[in-house]
Amino acid sequence: MTESPVIIRRSSAPQAQAPKEFNFKPDIIEDGSFYQMYRKQAWEYYQALKFPTVKDDAWRWTDISKLPVESFKLESDNHVVRIPDELMEPVADATHGGEILLDGEHRQVNLNPELESAGVVFTDLKDGLARYPQIAEKILGKVIDPKEEKFGALAAAMASSGVMLYVPKGVNVSTPLHSLLWMSGPYEASFSHLLVYLDEGSSATYVHESSSPVEDATPGFHSGIMEIFVGAGAHLRFVELQSFGENVWNFMHERVKVDNGGEVEWIFGALGSHLTKNFSELDLIGKGSTGKMSGFYFSQHKQHLDYDTQQNHLAPNTTSDLLFKGALLDESRSVWQGMIYVARNATKSDGYQANRNLVLSEGARADSIPGLEILTDDVRCTHGATVGKVDPEELFYLESRGLGSKDAERMIVEGFFEPIMQRIPFEGVRKRFQQAIEQKMNEVVNS
């Protein structure tokens, strides 16, 4: 692959226009409960915050002025399209330890009885809040403050679906947990809140997917918030897959806090949505904690994917390692803005970030903006960002061995993604990504 230095092009300043207003409100119940107070507060923050525009730094590359806010309705029961079977298949192992379906008003929860008797909680948000308020209080609003950002505040106030996962001290959940959020109504607005708490020395593998029908023509809206805490010595493997239809505007605010010696392996797969703005933050708050973030994205048509990642080293001897790789077709766009922050006390820390993009069509564009902010000596931080094209010499080499030009290009793309595949310990997830590559490359008519 030919790699060229990242050139940041600024087009003429777009209009800093903000969308209008949604025509719904949260139905907050004044029961004085912890959760309702949290929602009320979040709603106040939401109202106080302005919609971001391209004048805001974090939104410089992502223009939401055309978000048709007035047309969205709250998700209803009229979910018309059934969940495709393949989305229900285990991707992290042969079987599930637990499974949650969030399909509008319809929720379905399964948890292996052995895990349940070990004290593991894996249930939908409403049920979790009702039955385990003490767990909710440990984490709700503790990882992400709803006032940080407008869409996060909205999700916090509105969320009617979501997941609560709690793993008690020392418990190892060896079979993966799987949850699926499915949107399928026309003009649906959906809000989700994920709460994950791994207590000291525990471990779990958890796969969460957000999806909707591919062929939906009317716009959809999703805003989500994910609060994840990995306790001392705990180990979380978390896979988040996003396969919304290309009609969905998707806004995510997610953060993982890792305590002393804890470890998170965080895998992102983005295949869908019309537009995604994703804030993903890793807070290494405990000594010796580590986090590995691996991102796969492949955009096409007019998709726009914007990933904003933060690796915050807030304690000594912490390690972070981020690799995001993306390919772009047609007139799609991707943005990656990454930041490694090393606090004054985070000595002997090691931070790495790299973003690599393969632009496959003339009309596609990738922007890649790495960043470092280091307040102490005695650390090691490396970063790299590249935007490249398929090297014609590589294509010719493969073609000269009998591969058709499409197959040759696909092989180069597969090779490009291989370093990400290597970081994904789940055959099923890798397969999903490989299928996505194949399907998207097959769609290419020109080149």
Place this chain on the structure above:
Amino acid sequence: MAELQIKDLCVSIEGKQILNGVNLTVPQGEVHAIMGPNGTGKSTLAYTLMGHPAYTVTGGEARYKGKNLFDLNPAERSHLGIFLAFQYPVAIPGVTVANFLRTAVNAHRKAANPEDKGIPIPEFRKILKEKMEMLKMDQNFAGRYLNDGFSGGEKKRTEVLQMAMLKPEIAILDETDSGLDIDALKVVSEGVNMLRGSDLGVIVITHYQRLLNYIKPDVVHIMMDGKIVESGGPDLALHLEEHGYEWVREKYENGVSSL
């Protein structure tokens, strides 16, 4: 037996004429060596025969089995039996040698028979292992990314491995000997010799007579200024080794000016 017939081939790159009427016929079963000073167009000939898009054919043709190669894309030429061992093989990061070779073998099978379901994996593994042993390659190369971080000699060996797997009818070896140590040269030449037979025609491009001690040519050609200017038996290479190109240049230039 089919033969590759190159007639009056003229080729330019970026508007610059490089080949000025190359004539060459290589039948299956024969080995032809092409020697010549740097920059005379040997690689240009090789790339053009394989269909590199940077080279423009401005005249002449190259026929094999009733087809003009220049009507075919590189993959189709490969299916027809043409193979080029690159002077500078390209790295394909993230694609293993084994995965690549299996895809290439299957592309050939599919071209021969559209119904083909692909080579069974155990059979493929067995053949690959055999060929790697023949070329004294460590088996772990199968799992390495194609040419990625390979040493010069390892790349050349991998080119011959590809040739062994794809079983071409006309193979062009462009300086496959350069970058090889003496032992490797022997191994690689032996590999080529094992592939030699009545159905393999070879064009060996080299600067060194030494290779031709191992891969004995039937005909030796000298290329100069984009033309084949002299052809002869194996002793022509020995003569070059001893006397260099000066005499050829003199003879050729005089020949030209006398026209």
